[in-house]
Amino acid sequence: MFSFVLIKDNHFFNPPDYFPKPIYNFEQPPLDSNKIELGRILFYDPILSKDNTISCASCHSPFNAFAHTDHDLSHGIFDSIGNRNAPALFNLAWQKTFMWDGAINHLDMQALAPISHPSEMGSNINEVIKKLNESKAYKELFLNAFQDSTISTSKILKALSQFQLTLVSSNTKYDKVKMGKETFTEQEKNGYQLYKNNCASCHSEPFFSNYNFENNGLPIDPTLNDMGRYVITENENDKRKFKVPSLRNLSFTYPYMHDGRFMTLQEVINHYTSGIEYSETLSLQFNKSIELSSNEKVDLISFLLTLNDKDFVFNKKHQFKKIADQAKE
Amino acid sequence: MKQYVLFGMLFMTFQTHSQNAVKITFMPKFESENLTLNKVYYFKNDTLNISNFKCYISNLTYYKNDSIVHSSIKKAHLIDATDSSSFIILENEFFKFDKIRFNIGVDSLTNVSGIFEGDLDPANGMYWTWQSGYINFKLEGTSSLCHARKNKFYWHIGGYSPSFNTLRQVALKTNGKVSIQLDKLFEEIDISEEYQVMSPSDGAVQIADKLPSLFKSNQ
Numbered sequence: 001m002f003s004f005v006l007i008k009d010n011h012f013f014n015p016p017d018y019f020p021k022p023i024y025n026f027e028q029p030p031l032d033s034n035k036i037e038l039g040r041i042l043f044y045d046p047i048l049s050k051d052n053t054i055s056c057a058s059c060h061s062p063f064n065a066f067a068h069t070d071h072d073l074s075h076g077i078f079d080s081i082g083n084r085n086a087p088a089l090f091n092l093a094w095q096k097t098f099m100w101d102g103a104i105n106h107l108d109m110q111a112l113a114p115i116s117h118p119s120e121m122g123s124n125i126n127e128v129i130k131k132l133n134e135s136k137a138y139k140e141l142f143l144n145a146f147q148d149s150t151i152s153t154s155k156i157l158k159a160l161s162q163f164q165l166t167l168v169s170s171n172t173k174y175d176k177v178k179m180g181k182e183t184f185t186e187q188e189k190n191g192y193q194l195y196k197n198n199c200a201s202c203h204s205e206p207f208f209s210n211y212n213f214e215n216n217g218l219p220i221d222p223t224l225n226d227m228g229r230y231v232i233t234e235n236e237n238d239k240r241k242f243k244v245p246s247l248r249n250l251s252f253t254y255p256y257m258h259d260g261r262f263m264t265l266q267e268v269i270n271h272y273t274s275g276i277e278y279s280e281t282l283s284l285q286f287n288k289s290i291e292l293s294s295n296e297k298v299d300l301i302s303f304l305l306t307l308n309d310k311d312f313v314f315n316k317k318h319q320f321k322k323i324a325d326q327a328k329e
Numbered sequence: 330m331k332q333y334v335l336f337g338m339l340f341m342t343f344q345t346h347s348q349n350a351v352k353i354t355f356m357p358k359f360e361s362e363n364l365t366l367n368k369v370y371y372f373k374n375d376t377l378n379i380s381n382f383k384c385y386i387s388n389l390t391y392y393k394n395d396s397i398v399h400s401s402i403k404k405a406h407l408i409d410a411t412d413s414s415s416f417i418i419l420e421n422e423f424f425k426f427d428k429i430r431f432n433i434g435v436d437s438l439t440n441v442s443g444i445f446e447g448d449l450d451p452a453n454g455m456y457w458t459w460q461s462g463y464i465n466f467k468l469e470g471t472s473s474l475c476h477a478r479k480n481k482f483y484w485h486i487g488g489y490s491p492s493f494n495t496l497r498q499v500a501l502k503t504n505g506k507v508s509i510q511l512d513k514l515f516e517e518i519d520i521s522e523e524y525q526v527m528s529p530s531d532g533a534v535q536i537a538d539k540l541p542s543l544f545k546s547n548q
Contacts (some may be wrong), residue, residue, distance in 0.1 A: 025443075105461040108443035112451055112458040125452050154444045154453045232460055234530070235492065 012036060012166050013093070018178060018206050022093035024107055024165060031162055034145040037321070039163025041141065042156065044320045048111075049077055049121035049132050052064050056114070056160075059086040065309070068092060072260030080119035083224055085260035088253045090169040092104070092311065095211050100242045100258040101229050102213060107164065110267035125153050132156070137323050167318060169248050170206075173306035184306065187247060190296075191303025198272070198290045198300075199247075202283065208247035208307060215240040215285040217276030223258055228258065239281050242268060250308045265304065269297050295308045332351070349423040351391070351399070355408050355416050356547065364511060366410055372515055379470040379492045379511065382410035383455055385435050385448070385463065389418060391426035398424045405435050405453065407448040408509075429503055433540050434465025434496040437489040462487050462529065465495050466540055468511065475524040482520055486536050488529025495537035501547035510543050517542070524545055 015022075029035070035224045042048065046055040051295045059074045060066040066089035068074045072088040084100050092303060104113055104311040114120040115128060132138045143149040184192060186266070195203075204210045213229040220240065228240035242258045256262040262271065272290045276282070280326040292300065312318075357364040359379070360372070369378050386408060389401035401420060409415045439449065440462050455464045464487040469479040488495045501507060518541045526532045 103460040105441050106443040109451070109456075109458075109461050112456070116458040124458075129452065152446060153450050154446045157444045233490070233492065 006184055013168065015168055016170050016175060016179065016206075019170065020094065023039065023096055024093040024161075026093075026165075029158065031165065032145075034141075035162040036166055037163075038141045038145045039159035039161065040321050041323050042160055043163055043186040045323060047135075048115055050123040050125065050126055050127070052076060053077060054121050056111070057320065059120075060089050062315075062320075063252070063313060064088070065169065065252040065268055065313055066104075067249075067253040069252070072255050074120075076114075076117070076120035077122040082117075082119050083226060084258050085255060087243075088249060089164060090167045090248065090309075091207055092167065093165050094207060097211070097243065101232050102243055103232050107161045110158045111157055125156070127218050128156065129153065135323070137195050141323070161284075167312075169309040169312040172248060172309045175206075175309075177306070185302070187302045188306055189303075190299040192298045193300070194292065194296055195303055198292070202244045202286050203247045209244045212244055213238065213241035213280065214244050215281045216272075217278070217282055217286055218257060218261070218271070219275075219277045221261065224259055226259065236321075237281055240279055241281060247304060247305060249309055249313065251308045254303075265301055266297070269300065273297075331529060335359060351422070351424060351426070351505065353418045353421040353429065353503075353505050353507060355386065355418070355507050355509055355544075357408070357410055357416070360510075362514045364410055370512075371519055372512060375472055375474050375515065375520070377472040377474075377515065378468060379410070379468065381467060381469040382511065383436045383453075383464075384406075384408050384433060384466040384509070385455065386418065387432045387435055387439075389429060389431040390538060391420075391424065392428040393424075395425050395428070398426055401422050405436065405439065405448055407453055409453075416548075427502060427504075428500065430498065432496050432498050433487070433544075434487070435463040436496060437494070437496075439463070440489040440537075457487065457528070457531075460528065462471070462489055465537070468514065472515070472520045472524070474521045477524050482524040483527055484514075484518075484536060485527040486533050486540070488533050488537075490529065491529070493529035495533050497537050497541050499541045499544045501544060501546050506547040508545050508547040510545055 012033070013026070035207040043056045046052045046058070048055060054077050068086035072073060072085060072310065073081050074079045075084060092107055098107065099113070100228070104110045116124050138151065139149045141149050142155055146155050153236050173182055177184055188325045202210055202212070202214050227239050229241040230236070250265065253262060256268050262268050269292070273292050276286050276289070304317065359370055364379065364382065367378050367380055369376060378477070387405040389403070389406070390397055391399040399420060399422070401418065403418065404420050407415060423472055435449070439445070447461070451458070452537050455467060456462070457464065464485045466484070467488040468484045470482060473480060475482045484496050518536060523536070524530060526536060
C-alpha cells in the first residue's frame with residue numbers, strides 16, 4: 001500500500017490512471033533525483049565502452065524515442081554491425097523481458113548485455129568500475145546518489161535503471177483523447193476502429209504492445225537466419241517469434257521489425273495485408289487475413305500517427321548531459 | 330557492580346559464540362589432495378589441469394534428528410578456488426546439527442529479481458550478460474582427451490528455466506567438513522565429447538545431474 005502511494009506521488013514517474021500497475025519494483029531503492037541524474041550521465045557517457053567511443057545513446061537516441069534510426073542493424077564499437085535493430089526505450093517499467101528475444105529478464109540486468117557484447121561496447125563491468133573509480137567527478141556523483149562513493153555493479157545498474165524508468169511516453173494525441181483533452185478527427189476515428197479490428201490483439205492498449213513474443217509472418221532473412229525467441233528457449237514453438245514492439249512513437253523509430261527491413265509504415269502495412277508467410281509458429285491472429293482498402297490504409301496510418309509523443313521525444317530532462325556539466329552546477 | 334556482571338556475561342556469551350560458532354568447510358579436492366589450480370594431474374588415461382573453479386552454495390539449512398535447527402543467514406555463497414577464505418561458511422551462532430541441506434547454484438527467484446551485491450555481484454564472473462542468469466558451477470582447464478583448441482574445456486553450468494533447470498539439491502550427514510571431489514566429474518563425463526558447455530542447454534542439465542555426487546562428508 002505504502003509503495004503504491006509512493007509511486008503515485010513521485011514526480012519523476014507519474015503515468016496516467018489508465019496505465020496498469022508497473023512490473024518493476026520501485027521500492028529498492030525508490031527513485032530519486034541524484035540517482036536518476038547519475039543514470040542519465042552514464043547513459044550518455046562512452047566511458048562504458050572499451051575504447052570510450054560508444055555510449056548507450058549511440059544506438060538509443062532521445063530524438064528517436066531512444067531507438068536507432070537510419071540503420072537496419074545497429075552498429076557498435078570498431079564499426080562492427082550487430083544482428084538486430086536497436087529497440088526504442090520507453091515505458092520499461094511495464095516490461096517483463098528485454099531485447100527482441102527476451103534474453104534479459106530484468107531491467108537492472110539489461111545494461112550488462114551491451115556493455116559486454118563484443119560488437120556493441122566490447123567492455124565488461126569490471127573494466128567500467130575501474131574507469132569510473134579513476135574519475136573524481138564520478139566518485140562524487142556516486143556519493144551523492146548512494147551516500148557511498150564505492151562504485152559497484154549494483155550502483156551502476158540501479159542508476160541506469162532509474163534514468164530509464166523515467167522514460168515514460170504517455171503524452172500522445174491518443175493519450176490526450178483518452179483524458180478528454182482532445183478529440184480524434186473522423187479519419188483518425190476510422191483508423192482507430194481499423195486498428196482495433198486488425199492490430200489490437202498484439203499491439204494492445206495502452207502500451208500498444210502486449211510485450212509477448214509473436215511470429216508475424218516475416219520471411220526469414222537468409223543472411224541472418226534469426227530464430228528470435230527460440231535462440232533463448234530452444235523450444236520449437238518459439239521459432240521465429242520476436243517481442244512485439246510498441247506502436248507508440250512510430251514515426252521516430254524507423255526502420256521497422258527486428259532486422260529493420262522496412263523503412264516506411266506503408267511497407268509495414270503492406271506486409272500485414274499481403275506479405276504474411278505461413279509457418280508452424282505463425283500467430284493465430286493471422287489465420288484470418290487482414291484486408292484493407294487503400295483508403296483504409298490511409299485512415300489507419302492517420303490513427304497511428306496520433307501515437308507519436310513529441311513531448312517525450314523532445315523532453316529536455318531526457319537529453320544529453322555531460323559529467324563536467326554536472327560538476328559545474 | 331551490576332554493570333560489570335552484565336558486561337562479563339556478554340563477554341562470555343560473545344566468547345562462546347565466536348569460538349563455537351558453526352562453520353562449514355567446503356574443500357575443493359582432486360582425489361585425496363586439496364585442489365591446486367594449474368597443477369598437472371594424472372588421472373586414469375588423462376593428463377589434466379584445472380585453471381578455474383567457482384560454484385554457488387545457496388539455501389544452506391542445518392538439521393538435527395531431521396528437524397531444522399538453523400537456516401544460513403547468507404542467501405548464496407560463492408566458492409572460488411583462488412580464495413581459500415571462500416571455502417568456509419561461518420554462521421554467527423552455535424547449535425548442534427548432524428545433517429545439512431543446500432543447493433548447488435542460485436534459485437530461480439533470485440535469478441529473476443534483478444541486481445544483488447557481494448557474492449551475487451555479476452562482476453564475480455558467474456553471470457551470463459547476454460542471456461540473464463547465474464552460472465551455478467564453473468570448471469575450466471585443459472585435458473589431454475579434449476579435442477578443442479589447446480585442449481581447453483569449459484563447463485559453465487547454469488540455467489533456471491523449467492526446461493533447463495540446473496539447480497541441484499544436496500543432503501549430507503556431516504559435522505561440518507565437506508569435500509568437493511572434482512575428480513569424480515572426470516569419471517562421469519566423457520570429456521572427449523562434452524568439453525564446451527556455456528549456456529542453459531540439455532548438456533548443462535546432464536552435467537548438473539552429476540554435481541550432487543561430488544559433495545562428500547569428510548569426517
